[in-house]
């Protein structure tokens with residue numbers, strides 16, 4: 001089975017409310033995707049390719065300015081590789097919340113960067129809230145249960161991050177054993193929205209085999225992350241994924257935008273089915289633990 005595709009047009013950002021009929025339909029479709037695969041392509045979300053393209057182009061410009069302190073090949077706030085001797089072949093710019101202390105590239109270096117990234121962040125936030133609402137419905141829960149834990153996206157009491165990723169050309173002769181563009185990992189928070197401009201992403205199936213995700217212009221790839229799996233008592237699955245190196249001789253670059261949605265730091269996450277499969281934990285504590293496990297720091 002490949003990654004399912006769902007038409008989100010009934011709850012697109014250009015629509016006001018969703019009809020009951022559409023809500024039921026979307027709920028069923030998302031539930032199937034998130035219980036069986038953990039990933040889904042959403043079509044007609046209201047975020048268009050015209051919005052995604054400038055953000056993609058910019059990250060390659062920012063990277064071309066090279067060795068700007070803001071572009072880091074190792075992004076300390078995110079899961080990367082568990083293989084330190086063969087680090088991921090990528091560069092990333094993280095806009096964690098929209099606080100004034102983000103070190104944006106100087107506006108003469110990459111004109112419009114801050115504005116475009118900020119607008120894109122806000123669009124992703126709106127879409128994420130809609131997806132979270134449908135997810136609650138699909139589990140038969142109070143529609144507010146996830147939303148009320150995501151009230152502060154874009155502020156310093158919520159860790160939601162827009163990460164712009166640039167994967168430079170790869171010289172496969174120089175690549176180390178086991179080195180990838182992005183090593184196998186699962187994401188940590190609630191859900192992730194992903195916008196990619198080319199192939200390379202692979203997603204692990206339950207059977208253990210990896211399937212290649214196509215790059216579909218205009219579609220948003222949404223996946224369940226680890227804290228959401230815990231929150232749903234493992235009903236929704238957070239699965240391993242990775243980005244492969246291009247084939248030898250292929251010197252193309254790759255860009256992607258990942259919007260990592262996290263609950264508010266203070267939100268208490270307890271199993272939504274009322275079970276005690278996992279003890280309640282604040283999202284802030286959970287995420288701090290996960291990041292320090294990966295990076296050996298607090």
Ligand SMILES: O=C(O)CCC(=O)C(=O)O
Nearest residue numbers: 165182196201243256258
């Ligand atoms: O670049 C991609 O397509 C995936 C990146 C990713 O999975 C991540 O940064 O967590």
Ligand SMILES: [Fe+2]
Nearest residue numbers: 185186187241
């Ligand atoms: Fe990821």
